[in-house]
Amino acid sequence: xxxxxxxxxxxxxxxxxxxxxxxxxxxxxxxxxxxxxxxxxxxxxxxxxxxxxxxxxxxxxxxxxxxxxxxxxxxxxxxxxxxxxxxxxxxxxxxxxxxxxxxxxxxxxxxxxxxxxxxxxxxxxxxxxxxxxxxxxxxxxxxxxxxxxxxxxxxxxxxxxxxxxxxxxxxxxxxxxxxxxxxxxxxxxxxxxxxxxxxxxxxxxxxxxxxxxxxxxxxxxxxxxxxxx
Numbered sequence: 001x002x003x004x005x006x007x008x009x010x011x012x013x014x015x016x017x018x019x020x021x022x023x024x025x026x027x028x029x030x031x032x033x034x035x036x037x038x039x040x041x042x043x044x045x046x047x048x049x050x051x052x053x054x055x056x057x058x059x060x061x062x063x064x065x066x067x068x069x070x071x072x073x074x075x076x077x078x079x080x081x082x083x084x085x086x087x088x089x090x091x092x093x094x095x096x097x098x099x100x101x102x103x104x105x106x107x108x109x110x111x112x113x114x115x116x117x118x119x120x121x122x123x124x125x126x127x128x129x130x131x132x133x134x135x136x137x138x139x140x141x142x143x144x145x146x147x148x149x150x151x152x153x154x155x156x157x158x159x160x161x162x163x164x165x166x167x168x169x170x171x172x173x174x175x176x177x178x179x180x181x182x183x184x185x186x187x188x189x190x191x192x193x194x195x196x197x198x199x200x201x202x203x204x205x206x207x208x209x210x211x212x213x214x215x216x217x218x219x220x221x222x223x224x225x226x227x228x229x
Contacts, residue, residue, distance in 0.1 A: 011119070014124075016179055027040070035078075042078075043070055047071075050069060054152065062147060096129065120166075171191075173192065176196065185209070
């Protein structure tokens with residue numbers, strides 16, 4: 001008996017997965033030369049922290065607002081908020097729109113689509129930002145923003161958007177992310193997760209989520225597109 005294809009659809013995280021975050025270091029260097037990487041890392045941490053708190057507290061604001069607020073908070077923590085020009089701050093905050101596509105990502109998305117799998121993005125990005133970014137992404141069937149759920153990942157209602165968009169059960173949907181917290185959330189929801197683990201020492205948050213498939217970009221197609229044809 002030949003093996004059935006593991007899933008009918010594969011969705012991807014956007015920031016840090018399809019789009020590389022490395023360029024944030026250079027953008028943040030404009031704010032405090034020589035400390036761009038430090039600012040970018042702290043900014044990303046504050047951004048995610050705020051998104052999780054807003055979801056838990058039911059205090060919705062879209063991701064563009066969260067992103068600017070997190071950058072301002074980071075600059076206050078570093079004691080340099082008053083020295084940054086407002087125009088420069090807005091330009092740096094907009095760097096998320098211009099992030100480059102991760103190496104190997106486009107080839108994988110196109111290869112999966114060529115096999116007949118439904119493909120898409122599920123992202124914290126606003127619909128507006130996703131619309132701008134999607135022009136640079138490879139063709140996909142669905143572009144899903146958390147704006148529709150008014151919750152941020154890893155809330156189950158966000159992953160539910162992929163179920164509703166495709167009509168497939170969670171167990172028939174693959175999900176690819178480089179973020180451990182996202183892998184945990186998607187796995188707990190029931191998606192079949194491939195985790196692009198950033199380094200060999202990284203581990204999922206200890207929240208009882210099922211272990212994902214640890215993978216690299218070149219392995220994704222084989223994981224999800226295998227069939228008996």
